[in-house]
Every structure is written in C-alpha cells, then in structure tokens.
Amino acid sequence: MKLRTKIQLFSSLFMLVLILLVTSIYYLFYNITADSELEQLAAQTNTIVETLNSNPGIPTNDLLGAYLPTDGMIRVIGEDGSLITELKKPTISSDLAHEFSINESQTIVSQENAADVAVISKPIIWNNGDVVTLQVSNHLLALEETMTTLFYVLVVASIIMLVPSIIAGIVLSRFLLSPIKALIQTMKENTRHANWKKIDAGNRSRDELYEMEKTFNEMIDYLKDNFEKQEVFVSDASHELKTPISIVKSYAQLLGRRGRENPELFNESVEAIDSEADRMQKLVEQMLSLAKNKTEAEMQQVDMTMLCEETIATFKGAYAREIIFEKRIPKLLVSGNPNQLQQVIYILIDNALKYSNDEIKVVISERNNEAIFNVTDYGQGISEKEQERIFDRFYRIDKARSRDTGGTGLGLAIAKSIADAHNGRLSVTSNVGVGSTFTLTLPIVNEN
Known part of the structure; x- marks a missing residue:
C-alpha cells in the first residue's frame, strides 16, 4: 500500500470517527432531554392525581384544565376505550392514539411530519368509582426546535473540522511525498546512469x-x-x-x-x-x-615495550645497522592486535633503514595517558608538500630509489590503516637534509 493511500485512509477514518462522534452527541442530547421532559410530565401527572383526590368538590374539567400542559392535552379513557373527557390546546392535534390500561407507563411517541409526544398513562379511580386511565401528553415542540438548531450547529461544526482536515491531508501528502519521490527518482537515476x-x-x-x-x-x-x-x-x-x-x-x-x-x-x-x-x-x-587490516581484529592487552624489543632484535639480527632503542618506561600496555601493531613497528623501522645510511633511533615513552612510539632516521628528510601525501597508497618520494629498495608505496598506508583501527594516530615530522621522525600514538589501558 502506497503512503498516499495510507494517508487518505487515515483521513477517511478520522472523518468517519468525527461523523460517529457528532451523531452520538446528537442522539445523546435528544435522549437526555426527552427523558427530562418525561420526568417533568410524570411529576405533573402525579400532581393532577393528588389534586383530584384531595378536591372532590371541584368540577373535574375545571381542575384538569388548570393543569393542562402548554403544548399537550389531558384525556380520561374509560374501561371500554372510550374518551370520558379530553382537554387540549386549540393548536394541538387529537390524532394521538389512546387506550385503556391498568398499568402506569411513560413513553415518547414519534409522529410523521410532527413533533414527538411525551405520554404518561396512569390508572385512577374516577368520580363514579370506575377505574379509568388518565393520559397526560405534551408535544415536544421546544425540543424539536432545539434539536433542529443543534443539528445545524453540528453540521456546520463538522464541516469546519472536516474541510481543514481534508486540506491538511492533501497538503501533508504533498509535503511528505514530494521529497520522498525526489529521493526515489534520484536513487533510480544514480542506479541507472551510474552518476x-x-x-x-x-x-x-x-x-x-x-x-x-x-x-x-x-x-x-x-x-x-x-x-x-x-x-x-x-x-x-x-x-x-x-x-x-x-x-x-x-x-x-x-x-x-x-x-x-x-x-x-x-x-x-x-x-x-x-x-x-x-x-x-x-x-x-x-x-x-x-x-x-580494514576488518575487525581480535583485541587484547599488548605490552608495547616488549613488542618493540622483539621487533628491534629481529632487525639487528638481519641488518648490520645500528638501532638505538630508548626505553623510557619498562611496561606500557595498550589494547590492540599484537600482529598488526608489530607490523606497524616493522614498517616504520624498515622504512627508516631503507631511506637512511646512518643509525636510527627508536623511543618508547608515555605522555598524557598515551603510548608514544617514535622512529627517527637521519636521512634526506621529507618536504612539507610530500608530507601531506606520505600516507597515500602507492605514493613514493623517490620512485627510482624505491624500486631499488623494493618499495611499493603501500607500507605507510598499511601502518596508517592499522593505527586508525586502534584509535591511534600516525604522524611524521621531517626536515629536508636532517631526517624524519614517525610517531605512533596509542591510548594506554590499565593492567586490570
């Protein structure tokens, strides 16, 4: 299902809920008001019965006329279903059905093309001792007018809420879908045309x-x-x-x-x-x-001092060159892969031996909770321009000499990659004609 369809479906569901809510408000208000009218009419009917029983000397029609509802009528129905008496307002129709009943009832009667009628039926003993039914009814004209007004108010309120909701749904769809469509189109173009x-x-x-x-x-x-x-x-x-x-x-x-x-x-x-x-x-x-080296290697605690000693011993056995090792701290633990860290040490010392003819100096020390490994040669040095590219793949300062010494231009790139993977830094400081110092910096870990 597309996102636009989902938004439209959600908007439709919101409108449906709003319509159901408005309809529920309408009928709830009607039922509450109608029940209130029935209660008032029932109370009035009880008052009429009490007045009839306590005032037998007053003419019945006069007494009933005094309690006649504003928009209703009072009927007395005999046991045979005939009307003994009927009092009503001139504007009220007498089409309301009537029947004799010995049970008290309260009901709302719906009429076509007319207002609903609240009807109270109550059995009483008439003047001649017969049991008759007293029917008091009231046409709910005021309620009909109120419900008509409420209907128009709810319709207008619904329109006021629905129209902005529909517009907001359309605007939201365009606002959300436009950048998404642009993203999809751009991705397709990049895939199709390889740009x-x-x-x-x-x-x-x-x-x-x-x-x-x-x-x-x-x-x-x-x-x-x-x-x-x-x-x-x-x-x-x-x-x-x-x-x-x-x-x-x-x-x-x-x-x-x-x-x-x-x-x-x-x-x-x-x-x-x-x-x-x-x-x-x-x-x-x-x-x-x-x-x-770009893949994750298994990390462990590595003693950089011992690793340097082992690597330097290997070089001293293979080359007739002087390597000065200055150990400023007896034990220096870092977190890393010993094989990869030894490869960095090997690359830096090997480069120093290749690009200088004099002694080289290796120093291991600690500063600011970091292990510092320095390799210094006293060769021809590196210019500032070339220092910017010294760690690029296949870059060689002296290509002719590199071929003579077997260099490929990948050694320092490998060393830099390993240093980055160990959250360390590999840098160079050099002066032309003086020499170069390569520095490997690694974070120190506690022995525990």
Whole structure:
C-alpha cells in the first residue's frame, strides 16, 4: 500500500470517527432531554392525581384544565376505550392514539411530519368509582426546535473540522511525498546512469525530511569518494604490477631468443625474473594486508615495550645497522592486535633503514595517558608538500630509489590503516637534509 493511500485512509477514518462522534452527541442530547421532559410530565401527572383526590368538590374539567400542559392535552379513557373527557390546546392535534390500561407507563411517541409526544398513562379511580386511565401528553415542540438548531450547529461544526482536515491531508501528502519521490527518482537515476546526483535540500525548515535529504547527500559524497579511491587504487595497483610483468615478459622473450647460447644472459635473465617475481609477491601481499587490516581484529592487552624489543632484535639480527632503542618506561600496555601493531613497528623501522645510511633511533615513552612510539632516521628528510601525501597508497618520494629498495608505496598506508583501527594516530615530522621522525600514538589501558 502506497503512503498516499495510507494517508487518505487515515483521513477517511478520522472523518468517519468525527461523523460517529457528532451523531452520538446528537442522539445523546435528544435522549437526555426527552427523558427530562418525561420526568417533568410524570411529576405533573402525579400532581393532577393528588389534586383530584384531595378536591372532590371541584368540577373535574375545571381542575384538569388548570393543569393542562402548554403544548399537550389531558384525556380520561374509560374501561371500554372510550374518551370520558379530553382537554387540549386549540393548536394541538387529537390524532394521538389512546387506550385503556391498568398499568402506569411513560413513553415518547414519534409522529410523521410532527413533533414527538411525551405520554404518561396512569390508572385512577374516577368520580363514579370506575377505574379509568388518565393520559397526560405534551408535544415536544421546544425540543424539536432545539434539536433542529443543534443539528445545524453540528453540521456546520463538522464541516469546519472536516474541510481543514481534508486540506491538511492533501497538503501533508504533498509535503511528505514530494521529497520522498525526489529521493526515489534520484536513487533510480544514480542506479541507472551510474552518476552521483544529489538532492537539492533548499532552504526549508530543518525537519526530519531535511535531515533525510542531507544524510542522503552525505552518503552520495561518501560513496563517490570511496568509489574514486577504489578506482585510483585499482589503477595504481594495475600500474605497479604492469612494470614487473613487462620486465618478466621481456626477459622471458630474450631467453627464448638468445638464452641457450649465452650463459651470462641466461643468469642475468633468471635473476631479473626472480627479483621482479619477489616484488610482485610483496606488492600482492601488502595489498591483501591493507584490505585485511580494514576488518575487525581480535583485541587484547599488548605490552608495547616488549613488542618493540622483539621487533628491534629481529632487525639487528638481519641488518648490520645500528638501532638505538630508548626505553623510557619498562611496561606500557595498550589494547590492540599484537600482529598488526608489530607490523606497524616493522614498517616504520624498515622504512627508516631503507631511506637512511646512518643509525636510527627508536623511543618508547608515555605522555598524557598515551603510548608514544617514535622512529627517527637521519636521512634526506621529507618536504612539507610530500608530507601531506606520505600516507597515500602507492605514493613514493623517490620512485627510482624505491624500486631499488623494493618499495611499493603501500607500507605507510598499511601502518596508517592499522593505527586508525586502534584509535591511534600516525604522524611524521621531517626536515629536508636532517631526517624524519614517525610517531605512533596509542591510548594506554590499565593492567586490570
């Protein structure tokens, strides 16, 4: 069921409830007023009977005439159903049915094209000792006029309430459905034409619909940004893989032409193919690592001081380079995945060794309830312009040197991704010709 249909159905239900309410008010007022008229007429009838019994010497017609209702009549009905006496106002019709009854009754008699009549019937003993029925009736002319007035008042009041309700329902439907239809149309266009169209929120009130449109536009910006990053990533990855594949293919073709006759060429080609294969393997592994680090990893308490010591020991065993480790705190606990945090330490130290020839310095410390891990090299440094892009995927400061050292431009991007996943920060400070310091900051957790 469409939203417009639901709104119309709700409006119709509201109108139906309003009509039932108005009708109930009308008939409730009628019943209460009619019952009140019957009670008054019954009291008047009892008064007539008491007066007849206490004043036998007064002529009956004179006494009954004194109690004749304003818009009614008094009848005395014999046992055979005949009228013994009838007193009425000249304007009152005598078409009202009458019959003898020994039971007292109170009723409202409805008449066609005339006002309703309140009728009280009461058995009494007449002057001659016979049992007769005293019928006192009153035409409810005042009640009919009141009900007519009430009917018109309720109709006008209903119209006054229904018309704005109908208009409000139509306006509300358009107000609600217009932005929703625009959203649906925009989404269809984005799906059909693969563009990044947004909704014009305009300058209207800051309501939920405005928030919906604003959120949709933000989502489109987010999707567009991620799509463009994905395209750049695929393009860069394809470009990075294209070079080693071309080299491998060229050497393979060279081997096919002259490799059998030239042992030196054969050895050179095999070494080049092996080297480029290693580079491709490392590139693929780093790309998979970058994607893997975006998923949630199991977190636990990790001693950063011990993790740094283990990683530095591995480097000292593999490289004939001096690594100065300054441990300013014996134990520093953070919440994280030990494998991923060790990968960050490895990347930062490995980069420092690749881009400098002198010693490097590693410092682990604590500041403002945060663990601070610094790696400082004394190499060529990084310019301010390049510092802004140093953590981008596939970005390399010195592309020629990176190829010589096996760099792919993904290491710092991986490290930055891991730092973000651990609610940490990875930053760099550098001066050209002096060196660079990479800083990893992580929140500290209590041992308990």
